[in-house]
Amino acid sequence: MHKSTLQRLILAGAISALLGAAASAQNPNFTPGDLILGFQNVGGTQNADKVVLLSLGDTAFVFRDATSNLINMADIGSLLTSTYGANWWQANTLYMSIVGVWGNNALSNTLQHGDPHRTVYIGKERSAIGIEGVAGSAAPGVANATEMSSAANGGVQIGTNDLETLMTASGVFAVADTAYDNLNPFTTAPTPSTPGLQGNAYTVFSGGVQDGFEAGSFGTFGGVSVEAALDLYRLQAKNNIAGQYGQSGALNTGEFQGTVVIDQAGKVSFIVTPVPEPSAFLLLGLTACGFASRLRRRTAS
Numbered sequence: 409m410h411k412s413t414l415q416r417l418i419l420a421g422a423i424s425a426l427l428g429a430a431a432s433a434q435n436p437n438f439t440p441g442d443l444i445l446g447f448q449n450v451g452g453t454q455n456a457d458k459v460v461l462l463s464l465g466d467t468a469f470v471f472r473d474a475t476s477n478l479i480n481m482a483d484i485g486s487l488l489t490s491t492y493g494a495n496w497w498q499a500n501t502l503y504m505s506i507v508g509v510w511g512n513n514a515l516s517n518t519l520q521h522g523d524p525h526r527t528v529y530i531g532k533e534r535s536a537i538g539i540e541g542v543a544g545s546a547a548p549g550v551a552n553a554t555e556m557s558s559a560a561n562g563g564v565q566i567g568t569n570d571l572e573t574l575m576t577a578s579g580v581f582a583v584a585d586t587a588y589d590n591l592n593p594f595t596t597a598p599t600p601s602t603p604g605l606q607g608n609a610y611t612v613f614s615g616g617v618q619d620g621f622e623a624g625s626f627g628t629f630g631g632v633s634v635e636a637a638l639d640l641y642r643l644q645a646k647n648n649i650a651g652q653y654g655q656s657g658a659l660n661t662g663e664f665q666g667t668v669v670i671d672q673a674g675k676v677s678f679i680v681t682p683v684p685e686p687s688a689f690l691l692l693g694l695t696a697c698g699f700a701s702r703l704r705r706r707t708a709s
Contacts, residue, residue: 438463438571440564441510441520443471443529443640445668445676446588447488448618450604451597452501454493459581459588460484461571464668464676467508467529468521468653471640471665471678477630478678485674491580496621497635497672501598503618504636505609506531506668509563514553514645522653526553526560526645530610531638531668533619537627540667540682545639547662548613555612556645556660562591562610592618625672630679635672640665 442463449456462484464470470478488496496502508529510520518525530548538544550556565587571579583589591610598604598620606616619636626634641662644654657663666680 438567439466440568441466441468441508441523442567442571443467443506443508443668444563444567444571445482445484446505446507446566446592447492447502448583448589448592449492449496449499449502450589450594451599452492452499453600455491456501457583458491459583459586460487460491461566461579461581461586461588462487463571464506466521467510467642468523468527471508471529472521472523472642472653474666474678474680477680477683479630479632480675480677482676483674484676485672487579488674497670498623499621500600500603500623502621503592503598503604503606504621504638504670505592505618506638506640507563507566507610507617509560509567512557512560512564514557517646517649519649519652522651524644524646524649524652526556528556528559528563528643528645529640529665530559530563530613530617530643530662531619531640532617532662534626534637534639534667537629537634537637540630540679543639543664544637544667547664548617548641548643549661550612550643552660553645556643558612559610559643560645562587566591592616629667629669630677631683632669632675632677632679633671634669637667637669639667640678 445462445464447460511525513525516525532545532548534544536544570586593607594604595607596605603620608614609617619638621636642665643662647657647659666678668678670676
């Protein structure tokens with residue numbers, strides 16, 4: 409089975425489990441290492457005291473080195489509408505982020521799908537629509553192993569403490585019950601008319617790691633009309649473990665994996681490769697027709 413096909417099957421099962429969990433007010437789907445999609449409406453007019461968290465599946469197995477786009481991998485429009493209002497995608501006060509960490513033990517050499525402890529997957533806001541499959545943001549980085557531990561500790565806290573222990577009511581949390589807002593702070597809070605200024609996310613990422621929503625579409629990306637877009641990066645704290653992914657690779661520096669996007673219907677996609685323009689499809693079709701015609705003529709002769 410091709411890797412991309414296997415990734416889709418794994419992801420489809422994970423998302424199906426998640427949606428079923430929402431109906432029964434449970435989340436047995438989350439496991440450490442899953443990529444967490446989070447939203448907070450700081451200073452908003454509706455449920456500013458509520459955070460929405462959802463698991464999108466295993467970071468290393470699904471998102472690391474993905475070779476094909478995952479379109480409409482999750483649909484959370486109804487959840488965002490019921491929490492933040494009918495036009496949530498236009499709210500200046502709504503912010504989205506992604507993070508994934510499976511373990512934070514600095515002394516352990518145990519691997520999960522090739523990732524050592526303190527391997528952090530984190531998002532960065534795209535500055536422009538740009539080119540599919542190419543980063544549109546500056547790669548995040550930290551200064552040293554201590555800062556990698558701080559980032560990993562925060563990711564584990566959101567995942568294991570919030571999603572695994574506290575998960576109820578379809579992933580909507582009171583701010584007081586989650587670490588998400590504390591780990592994604594603002595130095596200046598947003599208002600309905602002005603965006604905010606983000607502080608150091610997970611205590612180490614200067615300027616924050618969230619993408620803020622605003623009026624109007626961000627653009628078309630991977631064939632999707634996008635409202636918010638976050639480039640996903642992988643940072644590793646160790647590169648000397650036998651059999652690990654990224655052995656001898658860079659430390660504490662983000663490696664681009666792809667882009668997580670959401671449309672105004674609340675459908676989430678992961679884009680890693682360009683989508684051909686309609687003209688390219690037409691040219692491909694004409695080429696195929698020409699080849700078939702020549703083949704028929706040769707057969708007839």
